[in-house]
Amino acid sequence: MSVPIHMGKTEIGTMFLLSMVFLAAVLAVLGVVYSDNWAKGGVGVAVIIAILLYWSITKEGKSLTP
Numbered sequence: 001m002s003v004p005i006h007m008g009k010t011e012i013g014t015m016f017l018l019s020m021v022f023l024a025a026v027l028a029v030l031g032v033v034y035s036d037n038w039a040k041g042g043v044g045v046a047v048i049i050a051i052l053l054y055w056s057i058t059k060e061g062k063s064l065t066p
Helices: 009-034 037-059
Strands: none
Touching: 009 037
């Protein structure tokens, strides 16, 4: 029997935020290892998206923890 999981905007935003932070970390490692400017640029973009997501989640007045 499967239990439906109720996903609100905050939960989806938090999961997306964590994936952006993970992506930034992976790109940072690749940028250092391969000295790739595309990876370093991707880190900046991922961090900016993560900051904007965090701001939009906290602006709703809801905390990240349920």
